[in-house]
Structures are given as C-alpha cells and as structure tokens.
Amino acid sequence: MPERKNSKKRGGFKGAQERRERVKEQGGRNQVEYELVEGRYGGLEIRKHEIDADRRKREKEEARKELEARKKRKEQNLEQAREAAASRVSYVRKPVARRSFFSVGMLVVALLLGFAGIYWAVATKGQAPMTSAAMVFCSLILGILSFWYGLISFLEEGRNYVLARICIAASTMLMAAWAVTIFIGVRG
Numbered sequence: 001m002p003e004r005k006n007s008k009k010r011g012g013f014k015g016a017q018e019r020r021e022r023v024k025e026q027g028g029r030n031q032v033e034y035e036l037v038e039g040r041y042g043g044l045e046i047r048k049h050e051i052d053a054d055r056r057k058r059e060k061e062e063a064r065k066e067l068e069a070r071k072k073r074k075e076q077n078l079e080q081a082r083e084a085a086a087s088r089v090s091y092v093r094k095p096v097a098r099r100s101f102f103s104v105g106m107l108v109v110a111l112l113l114g115f116a117g118i119y120w121a122v123a124t125k126g127q128a129p130m131t132s133a134a135m136v137f138c139s140l141i142l143g144i145l146s147f148w149y150g151l152i153s154f155l156e157e158g159r160n161y162v163l164a165r166i167c168i169a170a171s172t173m174l175m176a177a178w179a180v181t182i183f184i185g186v187r188g
Contacts, residue, residue, distance in 0.1 A: 093160075099153035100164035106146040107167050110174060114139035140178045147171040 035047040117135035121128035150168035154161060 095159055096163050097153035097156045097159040097161055099149050099156065100161070100167060103146045103149035103153060103167040103171070104163060106142045106149065107171055107174070110139045110142035110146060110171070113142065114174065114178070136178070140175065143171045143174040143178065147175065 033048070037045045037047060039045055113135045117128075117132045117139060120132040120135070124132075146167055150164045150171065153159075153164040
C-alpha cells in the first residue's frame with residue numbers, strides 16, 4: 001500500500017468529507033496513478049488510473065506553454081504599469097527651496113522700509129529728513145538682495161520653487177518702482 005502524504009500541502013479537504021492523496025508508480029511505458037479517497041463513513045477506497053506516456057508529455061508541454069504565457073503576460077503587465085507610472089503626476093509634496101525663505105524675508109523688510117520712507121516723506125509734506133532717504137535706499141538694496149536670493153534658490157535640486165518665483169516677480173516690481181522714482185527725482 002502506498003505511503004500517505006500530508007493532505008494540507010495539497011489544499012486540505014475537497015468538499016465536506018473527501019480527502020485526496022495521489023501516489024505515482026512507474027511501470028513500463030504507461031504511468032499508473034492511484035488515488036486514495038476517504039469515503040463518507042470513514043472507509044478508504046483506492047482508485048486506479050493509467051496514464052500513457054504520450055498523454056503525460058502533452059500535459060507537461062501544456063503546463064510549460066501555460067507557464068510561458070503567464071510569464072509573458074506578467075512582463076506585459078509590468079511594462080504597461082511602467083508606462084502608466086511615467087505619465088502620472090506625482091502628488092508627493094516637495095519641500096520649498098530654503099533660500100527662497102531668505103528672499104521672502106528680505107522682500108518683506110524692503111517693502112516695510114520703502115512704505116515707511118514714502119509715508120514719512122508724505123507726512124512731512126516733502127521735507128523728509130535724511131532718515132527717510134536711508135530707509136528708501138535700504139529698501140532698494142534689500143529688493144536687489146531679495147531678487148538675488150530668489151535666483152540662487154533655483155540651484156537647489158528637487159525643491160518647490162513657487163515662493164522663489166513670487167519673490168523674483170515682486171522684487172523686480174519693487175526695483176522698477178524705485179528706478180522710476182529715482183529717475184523722476186533726478187529729472188525733476
């Protein structure tokens with residue numbers, strides 16, 4: 001009688017009470033397969049099947065072809081996934097460029113000094129002291145530095161540059177406003 005194997009490796013019980021175990025025995029050209037079946041009432045039955053060599057070769061060939069087809073489908077699926085991933089938008093948030101924070105700080109201080117200098121000049125009815133001119137000049141210098149830090153923040157790789165672009169645009173407008181003001185003051 002053939003030795004029994006553990007049925008849990010083969011998938012456990014089939015149906016409610018039936019357990020199958022297969023034992024293969026070589027014999028001549030044909031292969032004999034015994035199937036040990038546990039019946040409903042605890043009795044064991046042996047079923048014998050003969051498999052010829054040609055049928056066995058066909059089954060092996062079919063299994064090999066099926067395996068190759070699976071590998072091919074898997075490769076195609078992987079290729080499609082790569083193509084789809086390349087066209088997708090990444091929503092992973094990139095950190096903001098560090099130098100753009102310096103640019104924002106300088107731009108805010110430049111705007112505050114510029115508005116304070118202009119307010120002081122308007123409040124004194126055009127008789128502004130030298131401190132007002134110093135504030136406006138510092139505003140111009142800080143606007144230039146803000147522009148410069150906005151530009152060099154693009155040297156940082158893998159960062160978000162939105163803040164740097166905003167600072168470059170705002171500091172450009174500030175410098176243009178001071179250039180026009182100085183030109184009008186000189187031409188006077």
